[in-house]
Amino acid sequence: MEALRKHTGLAVPLNMSNVDTDQIIPKQFLTRIERTGFGQFLFYNWRFDENGNKRPDFILNKPKYENASVLIAGENFGSGSSREHAPWSLLDYGFKIIIAPNFADIFYNNSFKNGLVPIEIDKDQVNDWLKQAEEGILNLTVDLEEKTITDVERDLKISFEMPEYRRQNIMNGWDEIALTLKVEDKISAYENSVL
Numbered sequence: 001m002e003a004l005r006k007h008t009g010l011a012v013p014l015n016m017s018n019v020d021t022d023q024i025i026p027k028q029f030l031t032r033i034e035r036t037g038f039g040q041f042l043f044y045n046w047r048f049d050e051n052g053n054k055r056p057d058f059i060l061n062k063p064k065y066e067n068a069s070v071l072i073a074g075e076n077f078g079s080g081s082s083r084e085h086a087p088w089s090l091l092d093y094g095f096k097i098i099i100a101p102n103f104a105d106i107f108y109n110n111s112f113k114n115g116l117v118p119i120e121i122d123k124d125q126v127n128d129w130l131k132q133a134e135e136g137i138l139n140l141t142v143d144l145e146e147k148t149i150t151d152v153e154r155d156l157k158i159s160f161e162m163p164e165y166r167r168q169n170i171m172n173g174w175d176e177i178a179l180t181l182k183v184e185d186k187i188s189a190y191e192n193s194v195l
Contacts, residue, residue: 001115003173007096008141008152009069012059013133019073020080021107025089035114038085039092070140072129073100077118078107087116097142099149101126112166113175117142119149119160144171 029041046058054061060068071090077100078086087110090098098116101123111118119142129151132138139152144167150157169175 001169001173001175003171004096004115004117005145005171006141006143007069007117008139009096010065010067011070011072011099011129011133011138011140012065012068013130013138014059014071014073015130015134017074018076018079020104021078021083021086022080024078024086025083030083030085035088036092038089039094042089042093064137067094069094070097070099070142071095072126072133072138073098074126074130075101075123077103078111079104082106082110084110084114087111087114091116097140099126099129099140112170115170115173115175117144117170119162121149121158121160125158 023043023046025038025041026044029038029044032038043058043060047055047060049055056062059065077098086107090111091114096117098111098118099121100118102120103111103118108118129138129140132151132153137153141150141152142148143150144162147162147167148157148159
């Protein structure tokens with residue numbers, strides 16, 4: 001997993017609540033066995049019509065948001081099934097940070113496990129950023145060491161909370177396998193003692 005301590009990126013507003021994992025990555029694209037390649041199918045039914053043509057009115061298809069790496073979303077983002085493909089597709093598309101008033105629990109946990117950073121922020125602030133990103137440009141700097149988000153255009157800095165265990169894992173690039181390998185010598189010693 002890639003370590004992330006500080007990130008500055010263009011924010012794209014997805015002004016919708018209750019976006020579920022079926023909308024994030026539709027079921028017909030879950031047959032891949034790798035963790036990569038899912039970005040092309042992100043929000044597929046919203047991004048493309050029945051003929052595979054881009055829908056010009058969908059937010060991610062607007063040239064203004066090309067190369068955005070921060071997604072601002074409404075309440076209960078990531079509800080629905082427990083598929084890890086949802087954070088995989090967001091990461092593969094290029095998103096590193098998702099900001100919303102709250103997240104579905106399973107999506108929230110799956111995101112951290114895969115290196116996607118979900119940050120919960122006050123609903124009023126999220127709505128303000130959604131409006132700012134829709135009307136103009138919004139670049140945000142997320143600093144995990146300071147636990148702050150800075151609105152670059154307005155020089156506004158706000159604090160956020162995050163479970164310390166999750167924050168340390170993201171900052172150090174530790175997924176569950178990496179955490180296990182940190183105690184590989186103890187595992188080997190135990191295995192050798194019982195043989």
